[in-house]
Amino acid sequence: MRASFSAIVAPLNTTPCTPLRPPLHLKQPRFHFHVHRISWTPRIGHIVGVLKEAQEVETAVPGIAAGEEGEIGINGSAVETVEAARDSPSRVLGKGKKMVQEVDQSSDRFKLLNGREIFEEKAYLVGVDCKGKEDVLFSIEDSLKELAQLADTAGLSVVGSTSQKLGAPNPRTYIGSGKVSEIKTAIHALDVETVIFDDELSAGQLRNLEKAFGGDVRVCDRTALILDIFNQRAATHEASLQVALAQMEYQLPRLTKMWTHLERQAGGKVKGMGEKQIEVDKRILRTQIGALRKELESVRQHRKQYRNRRLSVPVPVVSLVGYTNAGKSTLLNRLTGADVLAEDRLFATLDPTTRRVQINNGMEFLLTDTVGFIQKLPTMLVAAFRATLEEISESSLLVHVVDISHPLALQQIDAVNKVLDDLDVESIPKLMVWNKIDKTNDPERVKIEAEEKGAICLSAINGDGLEQFCTAVQAKLKDAMVPVEACIPYDKGELLNTIHQVGIVEETEYTESGTVIRGHVPFPLARLLTPMRLRLA
Ligand SMILES: Nc1nc2c(ncn2[C@@H]2O[C@H](COP(=O)(O)OP(=O)(O)OP(=O)(O)O)[C@@H](O)[C@H]2O)c(=O)[nH]1
Numbered sequence: 107m108r109a110s111f112s113a114i115v116a117p118l119n120t121t122p123c124t125p126l127r128p129p130l131h132l133k134q135p136r137f138h139f140h141v142h143r144i145s146w147t148p149r150i151g152h153i154v155g156v157l158k159e160a161q162e163v164e165t166a167v168p169g170i171a172a173g174e175e176g177e178i179g180i181n182g183s184a185v186e187t188v189e190a191a192r193d194s195p196s197r198v199l200g201k202g203k204k205m206v207q208e209v210d211q212s213s214d215r216f217k218l219l220n221g222r223e224i225f226e227e228k229a230y231l232v233g234v235d236c237k238g239k240e241d242v243l244f245s246i247e248d249s250l251k252e253l254a255q256l257a258d259t260a261g262l263s264v265v266g267s268t269s270q271k272l273g274a275p276n277p278r279t280y281i282g283s284g285k286v287s288e289i290k291t292a293i294h295a296l297d298v299e300t301v302i303f304d305d306e307l308s309a310g311q312l313r314n315l316e317k318a319f320g321g322d323v324r325v326c327d328r329t330a331l332i333l334d335i336f337n338q339r340a341a342t343h344e345a346s347l348q349v350a351l352a353q354m355e356y357q358l359p360r361l362t363k364m365w366t367h368l369e370r371q372a373g374g375k376v377k378g379m380g381e382k383q384i385e386v387d388k389r390i391l392r393t394q395i396g397a398l399r400k401e402l403e404s405v406r407q408h409r410k411q412y413r414n415r416r417l418s419v420p421v422p423v424v425s426l427v428g429y430t431n432a433g434k435s436t437l438l439n440r441l442t443g444a445d446v447l448a449e450d451r452l453f454a455t456l457d458p459t460t461r462r463v464q465i466n467n468g469m470e471f472l473l474t475d476t477v478g479f480i481q482k483l484p485t486m487l488v489a490a491f492r493a494t495l496e497e498i499s500e501s502s503l504l505v506h507v508v509d510i511s512h513p514l515a516l517q518q519i520d521a522v523n524k525v526l527d528d529l530d531v532e533s534i535p536k537l538m539v540w541n542k543i544d545k546t547n548d549p550e551r552v553k554i555e556a557e558e559k560g561a562i563c564l565s566a567i568n569g570d571g572l573e574q575f576c577t578a579v580q581a582k583l584k585d586a587m588v589p590v591e592a593c594i595p596y597d598k599g600e601l602l603n604t605i606h607q608v609g610i611v612e613e614t615e616y617t618e619s620g621t622v623i624r625g626h627v628p629f630p631l632a633r634l635l636t637p638m639r640l641r642l643a
């Protein structure tokens with residue numbers, strides 16, 4: 107029986123795609139395959155995961171569809187290696203010549219992450235402090251700390267970091283040549299496998315840095331790392347599509363000339379072949395981006411229909427937004443008894459979850475938890491997740507959840523507001539919630555400060571302040587409702603229930619002709635009540 111996997115593969119009879127990272131340099135790539143899941147990851151070139159019978163590995167290239175079968179080329183992985191890997195999975199991990207020697211030492215460097223076995227690469231972080239750069243919210247040290255957290259979330263092991271103050275980034279290598287040499291020394295001393303930059307790098311910078319570091323080390327940037335985490339975390343079809351789209355858009359301008367080996371094989375006679383291949387690859391990638399956009403559009407339409415159906419029952423929708431790890435999912439779980447994954451890692455949630463919350467007085471609202479934000483959030487990710495984020499722009503209230511115990515809470519608030527600015531949501535009422543009050547040194551002082559600023563303090567973990575939170579949500583929702591006074595005939599009991607469910611009833615009176623209610627209801631319900639309204643308050 108053959109192994110079944112989605113790896114760095116290209117089917118027969120189609121143009122093989124250029125791998126986005128230097129492949130494992132092995133020969134004779136030919137193997138029977140069955141592709142059952144396509145993903146696109148910037149960590150291409152590393153087979154992450156266990157390559158055993160019928161088990162998936164991590165990476166994939168475009169140009170193949172799920173369900174395809176045939177003879178394939180696995181870039182950098184010979185048949186013998188793959189066969190051998192069935193008994194010793196770690197054999198195919200690692201890079202080039204180093205690979206086989208690493209087998210034994212590396213076996214203890216696997217860890218289980220999101221249900222998959224991940225090879226824990228050694229990473230080195232690099233940050234640049236550019237003078238005069240506007241919109242910088244985090245200091246370089248804080249940004250690097252966050253990058254280390256991101257690396258940890260992605261399953262990498264951070265072995266060191268460095269930073270540099272620069273007037274302007276070097277167009278060739280982003281950092282100065284002295285820094286390049288310093289990092290090179292660190293790479294050898296610490297056995298570094300991946301160097302991660304805290305800012306987005308151009309294709310040229312990535313290539314030059316990889317060359318300068320010796321070719322055996324991968325270079326990537328913050329955006330690629332975030333995309334990698336999203337790729338690992340995407341659990342639903344829609345999230346996978348969105349991540350795949352963002353990854354392809356990230357890769358498109360970064361496709362580099364990797365087909366020079368063809369020129370070498372042809373004795374240098376086929377000049378410019380590498381260049382042509384890039385054009386072919388770019389075309390393939392563009393076609394796939396187009397196909398993905400179409401598929402996402404159809405998912406979006408479906409979502410819209412679902413939302414419209416939901417809107418016909420006018421229960422107000424309240425969306426939780428905030429920095430990653432602020433405690434949004436914990437708050438949703440606490441209020442609704444849902445069991446959305448909440449953990450002390452970045453980007454635990456990618457897919458929106460909506461649950462019904464009922465307040466003591468009978469009023470209900472829908473609470474939606476969604477993807478967290480981060481500073482320097484890649485724009486293509488915001489664009490790709492627009493469908494998901496649309497939920498936010500159609501809600502009645504945005505609850506901005508802040509981890510007030512975090513030393514950078516204020517900067518995180520600014521970073522979230524920056525993303526919200528991009529989402530066109532300024533007309534939606536907002537409520538600020540300071541979460542994790544239990545973790546602060548002086549909760550009483552924080553509470554006073556919150557009151558001054560109109561924020562609600564709570565602890566999603568122990569439930570403190572939840573009642574005040576629900577009251578504040580209700581008050582904010584009421585601001586957006588229409589005051590009504592209506593007489594509901596006794597044979598319209600259902601309607602009366604709906605009013606209690608989605609509106610705020612302040613007075614009820616039983617008269618001969620029906621139940622007279624005074625209160626506030628959402629606009630669509632107010633329209634429904636028009637024939638029964640006594641007068642507009
Ligand atoms: N001490 C304390 N910890 C909390 C509180 N709320 C959440 N946490 C913890 O903070 C971590 C992150 O919580 P999540 O609910 O996953 O955060 P999130 O905002 O959904 O994060 P993303 O999904 O990554 O955007 C978890 O380890 C929670 O247990 C709180 O009120 N107090």
Ligand SMILES: [Mg+2]
Nearest residue numbers: 434435454455
């Ligand atoms: Mg979450």
